[in-house]
Amino acid sequence: MSDKRLWALFISLVLVVAVLFFWNLTTHIAFILELRAIKIGGLLVVGAAIGVSTVLFQTISNNRILTPSIMGFDSLYLLMQTCLIFFLSGLTYAHMPGNLLFLLNTLTMLIASVVLFTFVLKATRHDIQLMILVGVIFGLVFRSFSTFIQRLIDPSEFAVLQSVMFAQFGGINEKELLSALMLLVLVCCWVARKCQVLDVMLLGRRTAKSLGVDYDRLQFMVLCAISILVSVSTALVGPIIFLGLLVSALAHSLMKTHRHALLLPAAAMISALILLLGQALFENLLERQSTLTVVIEFVGGLFFLVLLSKGKIK
Amino acid sequence: MISVSTLTHSLGHRLILDDISVEIPKGKITALIGPNGAGKSTLLHLIARQNPVQTGVISLDGEDIAKTASTDMALRMAVVAQELGVASRLRVRDLVGFGRWPQHQGRPTEVDKAAVEKALEEFHLLDLSDRFLDEISGGQRQRAFVAMAYVQDTDWLLLDEPLNNLDIRYAKSLMAKLRNMAEEKNKSIVIVIHDLNYALANADYFIAVKEGKVAFAGETSDVATSESLSELYDAEVNIIESDGKCFAFHH
Ligand SMILES: Nc1ncnc2c1ncn2[C@@H]1O[C@H](COP(=O)(O)OP(=O)(O)O)[C@@H](O)[C@H]1O
């Protein structure tokens, strides 16, 4: 039954991709196809990264309302990037090969987030409200610290930064996309092998440990996976705070299961579908590219409030 | 046999367990009793390796538990904690199924599935098996967790206040089942319990803890006296024998 739903998702995704790819081709076919491949590929990668990282984070934090972005992972990525630009000075940064830059960003993000969030998860394990509070404060602190450093950066360096600070689906860089894709595939291969033990983690630390699961090590590894995925999506399109929340809720209500082997692919595909359809709608019908993130944030944010007010923060 | 020697445990600056040395016999039901906050759960968690031992040694059948692999421990000892927080939406059958994880590590065989079905039946959970854990009552959840530990089929079973939330019928049937496991299958069971009558009727061995120290330990008939229990709880408890059975009266 559940597998059928996965197939349905997969087929709709393939159809949407095919339509968006071949739709309305008249002149400059090769050129347009290349542009489209990069754009669609980018959205697929971002969608999968957001879907998978959200479900993983909800598993290790034992709740269904927090997402990496709500906890400030995206802001942390931007902060790390700002710091790198500041310390390496904009020129070298702008002249570094795209791949190296991206990997360097991902590595700093990995270290910073694992250090921070291992601590946060330990300290707030039993208290979701506290965790939300910490996440909000983290987001604020990271953002204002980024702003502070940006003041110190000179204008030409700032231009480098500005392009990565806000969510935008337009300018996905081809080189970055390739490294991002590779990281995504690596992480997903690891996650696929851990699906079953991830199910056991749902029992919580204590019970999982009594079943012989090395919970703390696994939690650490999953945190690493999440930071890489957040780096991937933030590097490609910038921060999208509330998409993950929408996606995980949809995945849960569609699949009606706790099993990661079904939830993770479902979340990845739903997330990619939302991005592709939304992007197509706004770009082609409404001809307003920049408003897609605004709408996703608005709907997702509303949904977050509804969940909070319904007391579903368990 | 589990032997605990010179175990001391503190949280922050508070001494929770103070130099505990005690042995828990194999193949018997041991009741771990004592007032609220005495340190029973803390002791049980340390034995079950949920928290690291600070000072002292706990050994299981002669092997230091701190040096045993956790996958190995899971095959030898099952635990039901006092607080069963499960936030995520798991179904009863899935929960009980996780009890076989130590054996199958993600690849359940027919044997594992049969064991789960049998446990669901034995703990009267078949009707509930497709319900979500957050949509059943506290007592039903408690039974599901005990069933999960039961399918683990380990030599040692540790239960922290498993009678909480259970009505008389299920409490009786759980105690009978534990008795049966100890007698027929030679399982060793440690149970934290407040109901002295159930403890007197079913436990072979008593360990009493008070303010982080062992107050007394020994065979039920030797140590469970009116004086010792009254002193343990700072409340009057009378043990009365009738028809060869002991009863505790405290009001
Ligand atoms: N997380 C904690 N932090 C500090 N003190 C604790 C904590 N958990 C329990 N305690 C204290 O440890 C003592 C023993 O608790 P516990 O082992 O749970 O007692 P019980 O015998 O009722 O199971 C109590 O005094 C309790 O207040």
Ligand SMILES: [Mg+2]
């Ligand atoms: Mg207790």
